[in-house]
Amino acid sequence: MTVTLADVAARAQVSPATVSRVLNGNYPVAASTRERVLKAVDELDYVLNGPASALAAATSDLVGILVNDIADPFFGIMAGAVQSEIGGPGGRAGGERLAVVCNTGGTPERELTYLTLLQRQRAAAVVLTGGAMEDGVHQAAVAAKLRKLTEAGTRVVLCGRPPAPDTGAIALTFDNRGGGRELTEHLIGLGHRRLGYIAGPEERTTTRHRLEGHRTALAAHGIEEDPRWTVHGRYDRQAGYEATLELLRRDPTLTAVVAANDTVALGACAALRDSGLRIPDDVSVAGFDDLPFSIDAVPALTTVRLPLAEAGARAGRVAMGREEAPAGGIATVRGELMVRGSSGRPRA
Amino acid sequence: MTVTLADVAARAQVSPATVSRVLNGNYPVAASTRERVLKAVDELDYVLNGPASALAAATSDLVGILVNDIADPFFGIMAGAVQSEIGGPGGRAGGERLAVVCNTGGTPERELTYLTLLQRQRAAAVVLTGGAMEDGVHQAAVAAKLRKLTEAGTRVVLCGRPPAPDTGAIALTFDNRGGGRELTEHLIGLGHRRLGYIAGPEERTTTRHRLEGHRTALAAHGIEEDPRWTVHGRYDRQAGYEATLELLRRDPTLTAVVAANDTVALGACAALRDSGLRIPDDVSVAGFDDLPFSIDAVPALTTVRLPLAEAGARAGRVAMGREEAPAGGIATVRGELMVRGSSGRPRA
DNA sequence: TTCTACATAGAAAGCGCTTGCTGTACGGTT
DNA sequence: AACCGTACAGCAAGCGCTTTCTATGTAGAA
Structure with missing residues (x-):
């Protein structure tokens, strides 16, 4: 016994x-x-006995963290930062909390299921990371669930995700649009006029916002975009590789390729190299996120640094009520343009 | 209400x-x-109500996963694989389980604390990933804790970790020694005789085993090792960078650098490049793990592929009792040598 | 001294669920 | 016609803790 x-x-x-x-x-x-x-x-x-204690006290020391893909450092970094702040062992605050990291795979169904599971556990707080799906039905379902959670006293924080109005959730949103614009403006400033864009999966807020930023920059400089210059794909290396080959096939005169994120950009680099093109002499490449490995690419990747760890840490503190929520429940987190070796002037 | x-x-x-x-x-x-x-x-x-249900039924649907660093893909990949098998949403099996991913930071204290926390939650199973610390006291404490857990009916699986005798824990161990040996033998086969080794943190089983493999290979080929050829450091890029500079300072005639893992190897590559050395023409480099980014390094990294996802998945299945435990409770998972561009014949 | 106040400790009523055991009805046996 | 097995459904006793309320001992106040 x-x-x-x-x-x-x-x-x-x-x-x-x-x-x-x-x-x-x-x-x-x-x-x-x-x-x-x-x-x-x-x-x-x-x-x-945790369950018994939770039942009697009607509280729980579980904190949920939803990520699209835990094997992706983009999410791993945020999750780690959140966890370091929610006061598990090593954290400062007394109450030892357990972080429940849930892999949604980016699908709304699993997102919903996990939220229900966390609701069932009466989680003390929930942090949702990464962009949201733009599927109307599911989005409404998620919003309803979030409202239920906040109503039940669970603190809900969105980290790197657009706000969810009327749900009581606090949002720490990444300025994907602004970052995308800045990045493309940098390339335009270098003289590029024919830019390919490898977008992420469709129906994702992150994808859409970054692409919108890119297009805003083009428009601001009077560059008319050729529809052939945009290809959609998954957020992984292989998608970047294939998309780049496709772009090259569609228009071999492109002088720059902007990728939806760093991982995709790495695939793009590989494809360019395999096609016998030099970076940045023949084609410039740019990524997004500035993950740790990006600086080790050869040449080092020009990208937009997102303060993932800082944002995650802040989300964790807000979730624990250890830091005040931003005014209006919404804060925008800006990225920072990192100009490195993968971008240069276009070939003459 | x-x-x-x-x-x-x-x-x-x-x-x-x-x-x-x-x-x-x-x-x-x-x-x-x-x-x-x-x-x-x-x-x-x-x-x-999860807690109430857990209390009444004396069971829980929580599964703990201990990792050293969730932001490191090495662990992220394993954790993701474990999770995909424990039957959360998307998993096959009925009972929806929640994965509790705990960041130990590689310290024994936090490892212990997390184990207690999981014990408190009456976790259904616990998977420990990554190498163990070789601190006698703590090791005994962890072993005692594991025994308590298994005695209480929690299934404990070690994934990529040496066996813990008499604890009832199932071990899926990586053959770090064999991989290390194979890697170094490959370099020796290419003609290298002066090899630097960047080891991980001391007092870690992973560090020790890989280094032992390396030394076994050297000994087998009658190469006497110079103590200056080994440097210890953390498992990160910067440590690799600094260690490489240190190695170069100690002995500029080295023709190859073997790193404790891929991340460290990337730092080594950067240091070599910054020192004006070409890879592999001047110095060959080798890593370990074969993380996704390793193939994108330029030149692509020669390394030992560890089947992280497969091992994690298997650990998950064993933890859920969905797969039989290996005979004797111990299985050795072998790595596979991946020869790529970063290793070549030494300069004349 | 008697009363009030404070500091501690205990009794006991749940918290919301699971499950062993106990009905009850019904169809099929003999 | 009496009997039994089966298929459901309900009763009620917990699971191991927290917390309110009450009891007690002691100290200072009157």
Whole structure:
């Protein structure tokens, strides 16, 4: 049998109530009593029963973190930062919390299922990372779920995700549009006029916003976009590779390729190299996110740095109520253009 | 107030017991009754109370995954694979399980704390990934904790970690020694005789085993190792960069650098380039793990591929009791040498 | 001294669910 | 016709904790 509170109480010659109070430290207990209890806890190797405690106290020390793909450092970095702030071991705050990291794979169904699961666990807080799907039906369902959660007292924070109006969720949104615009303006400034764009999966806010930024920049400089210059694909290396070959096939005169993110950009670089093109002499390449490996690409990748760790940490603090929510419940987090070796003047 | 089982029962005109049985599907219920109950559940938007359920049933649907660093794809890939198999949404098996991913930062204290936390939650299973610390005291403490967990019915699986004897834990161990040996033998085969080695942090099994493999290869070929050829450092890019400069300072005649892992190798490449050395013409470089970005390095990295996803998936299945544990509770997972552009014949 | 106040400790009522056991009705046996 | 097995459904006793309310001992106030 496992040891229960009552066992500890018996051994310490006190009532279960007292043991509970010693363990929770939320009620005055005489020092001598406390000591006796702690000794008994130690001797019996007692470990509190989490579910029972959660049930009785109607609270939980679980915090949910939803990510699209945990194997992707983009999400891993944010998740790690969130976790470091929610006060698990190593965190500062007392209450030890457990981070539940959920892989949604970017599908709305799994997002919903996980939210329900977290609701079932009565999670103390939930952090949703990454862009949202733009499927109307599911979006409404997610919003409804978020509202339920916030109404039940769960703090909900969106990190790198557009705001969800009327849900009570706090949003820390990335300025994907602004970053996309800045990036493309940099290339235009270098003299590029024929730019290919490898967009992410359709129906994603991140994809759309970055693309919109790109187009805004083109329009601002009077560059008319050729529809052949945009290709959609997944957010992975292979998609970038294939999309680049496709772009090259459609228009071999492109002088720059802008990718939806760094991983895709790496695939693009590989495709260009395999096609015998030099970077940036023949074609410039740009990414987005500035993941750790981007600086190690050869040449180093020009990209937009997103402060993933900072944003995640802030999301964690807000989720724990340790930092005030931004005014209006919405904060915009800006990226920073990182100009490196993969972008240069176009060939004459 | 939140909706309870009793509310649903009242609305469906049945007893709470029946509602519970419909929800759990583990007891015959007439179709018409079931329908009525499900309708009530739907209308009331009822969500089961996880803690209460866990308490009453003395089971939990939480599965813990311990990783050293969630932002590192090495762990992210394994964690993702484990999660995909434990039957969360999207997984096959019925019981929806939540993966609790815990960042230990590689410290034994946090590892212990997290194990206690998971024990408190009465986790259904726990998967520990990554190498173990070789600190005797802590190692014993962790072993004791693991034994407690397995005794309490929690399935414990070690993934990419040495076996923990007498704990009841199943081990899926990476053959770091063999991989390290193979890698160095490859370099020796190319003609290298002066090889630098950038080892990971000391007191880690992974570090030690890979280094031992390296040395075994050297010894097997009668190469006497110069103590100056080994430098220890963290498992990150910067450590690789600095260690490489240090190696170069100690012995500029080195013709190859073997890194503890791919991330470190990337830092090594950067340091070599910044020192005006060409890869592999002047110095060959080799990594370990074969993370996704390694093939995109220029030149592509010679390394040892560890089947992280496969091992993680298998660990997940074993943890869920969906796959038989290996004989003796221990399985060795071998790596595969991937020869790529970063290694070549030494300069004359 | 008697009363009030404070500091502690205990008794006990749940928290919302699961499940063993106990009906009850019905169809099929003998 | 009496009997039994089967298929459901409900009762009620917990699961192990938290917390309100109450009891007690002691100290200072009157």
